[in-house]
Amino acid sequence: MIRLDNISKQNGKQIVFIEASAALLKGEKIGLVGPNGAGKTTLFRMITGQEPPDEGQVSADRGITIGYFNQDVGEMSGQSALAAVMDGAGPVSVVAAELKEIEIALGDPDRADEMEALVERYGEVQGRFEELGGYALEGRASEVLDGLGFSQEMMDGDVGKLSGGWKMRVALGRILLMRPDVMLLDEPSNHLDIESLIWLEDFLRGYDGALMMTAHDRAFMNRIVNKVVEIDSGTLTSYTGNYEFYAEQRALADKQQQAQFERQQAMLAKEIAFIERFKARASHAAQVQSRVKKLDKIDRVEPPRRRQTVTFEFQPAPRSGEDVVTLSGVNKAYGSKVIYDGLDFSIRRKERWCVMGVNGAGKSTLLKLVTGSTNPDTGIVKLGGSVKLGYFAQHAMEVLDGERTVFESLEDAFPQAGQGSLRSLAGCFGFSGDDVEKRCRVLSGGEKARLVMAMMLFDPPNFLVLDEPTNHLDIATKEMLIDALANYEGTMLFVSHDRHFLAALSNRTLELTPDGIHQYGGGYTEYVARTGQEAPGLRH
Structure with missing residues (x-):
């Protein structure tokens, strides 16, 4: 359906592609992989015609529709989330608009003399609308938004009042409702909770067009793609199979x-x-x-290109007492919304609790109570003896001083540390060479998350509280973090929507549901086996 023949592309001084070729055929679901800055977004832009290649050719079959979702959703306001999604449904939304115009014209006494022509045109347009499944459109749009986690109130509310993450879901919903012949999805799994991720997996598995996507979620990629195309130093290499198969073949x-x-x-x-x-x-x-x-x-054999893999080893954390934190009879409400009513919960040394629950169930609130960022309305939260706390909050990146560089931020945090050890710390978290001189205000979300994590882990706490630590991180950095935390000797309490991260690191599960709070003695893998579901909010 789409072919890239010997494409070459240069952005400024950076050579992105050198005579690279690949194809996307009907029914193929391709995972596009490569390090940050390798050219994944440039490739999407060339396929959609937003950027031409310098050399070579990008060709698409005649008449095919292409839907492209990227992270830049633009401004949305003045209509409901439902209307915004229906607007993106391709040809059917144009026909719907004409149908509405004719209906208004038919009720306009000033246009009585056009009545016969209007009625005839109305019949034609209505036939086309029916043919395109227009009458089922609102139902389908509601279904898509429901799958992406929207309540009825949010569907009907002004899309302009939604946060950036929810606007992303509206933009994604438009592409899914459109069901184009080719779908290009750039990081569709960002900003989704586990329930929405699993719904999207099922949707994309059942989609019969051609799909090309990038994702930082390994489990999500594994379940959808049947081919991987890797961008590496200007070339495109194809591997038939899922992400796991690609990773094995690549290593081999x-x-x-x-x-x-x-x-x-x-x-x-x-x-x-x-x-x-x-x-x-x-x-x-x-x-x-x-x-x-x-x-x-002799044809010289090149050594394999060194992937920029970073490894981080913890300094041993000081030992805490056996009781790390205890919550007794905790009540917490925001206005009329009761989050906790008489919560009793305790964490013991070396336990690694993952917290499961739908949006609004109180996952972040629990972490805030434990870390003292918010106080209970009544009840007691008590940290144990010798507990040294490290907290990675979703807003942690906002506390960075935009004018300080990466290196200066580390120096500010650890004035006693030598330059060498701080440079090596920066390198572990993906800041090598001149990267340490970048000012914090120009860092991407992923870079900010890595810097905050480096600052938190250099002088290790013995109790780590992590709220969505893998947001914005690419697969390689996530793997590094999982390896580091797997060898961590302390205690953990965390929230994550990355199933690979949850399964690799938890040994206890706390599930927050409307029926109450359930504790499971095993980690996420055991939780899935015992409950038969991957998340509490999945509707069967």
Whole structure:
């Protein structure tokens, strides 16, 4: 349906693509992967015609519709979320608008002389509207918004009053309702909770067009894609299979290339040693010449390109007492909305609690109560002896001073630390070279999250409280964080919508539901096995 033939593209000094080729065929669901800045968004923009390639050709089958969702949703206001989604439904929304215009004209006494033509046109337009499934459109739009987590009140309310994350969901809903022949989705899993993610997975699995998407959620990618296209140093490489298969093949190819490189290096060293040893001897001149010629003709094997993998190791945290935090008879309400009524809950040393619950169930409120960021209306929250707390809040990034650089922020936080150890800390969290001189105001959401995490983990607390720590992080940084936290000796309480993160790190589960609070002795994997569902809010 879409072909990229020998495309080359340069943005400023950066070469994005060099004679790269790939294709997207009907029924294919492609995961587009590559490091940040590799050119994933540029590729989408070339397919949609927003940017031409410098060389080569991007071609699409005649008459196909393309729906493109990206993170830049623009301003939305003045209509309901439902109307905004229906507006994006492609040809049917244009026909609906004409139908409405004719209905108004039919009731206008000044246009009585046009009545016959209007009635005839109304019949034609109505037929086309029916053909396009127009009468079912509102129902389908409601279904999509419901799947993306909207209440009826939010569907009917002004879209302009929604937060950025909810506007993203409206923009995504427009593309899903449109059901184009080709869907291009740039990070559709951002800003979604687990319930909406799982609904979207089912929707995309049942979609019969061609799909190309990027995502920082490994489980989400695994369940949808049947092919992976990797952008790496200007080339496009295709792997048939899901993300897990791609990761295995990628590691295997790197290993083989490394072994090949090492074998060739050993052979070259041997040949060069021979040449050096005998080049001055006339008796060996012919052999030396033949070996020099042989070396000139050899195709040199490149070592595998080093993926920028970062590893972070915790300093051992000081040991806390056995009782880390205890909540007794806690009540908390916001206005008339009661969040907790007589909550009793305690966390013991080395427990790793993940908190599950639908939007508004009180997950972030629990974390705020535990960290003292908010007080209970009544009841007691008590931290145990020798507890040193580290809290990563969703708004943590807002406390960074925009005018300070990455390195200055680390220096401010740890004035006693040496330059070397701070540079190495910055490197672990993906700030290498000149990146440490970036001012905080120009950092992306992911970079800010990494900086805040670096500041929190350098002098490690023995009790970590994390509210959505993986938002904005790419798959590689998430893996680094999971590896680091897996070796962490302290206690954890966290909220996340990343199922890979939940499964890898939890050993206890707290589920917040309208029927009450349930505690499970195992982690997220055991919770799924015991409840038969991946999240509390899934409707069966």
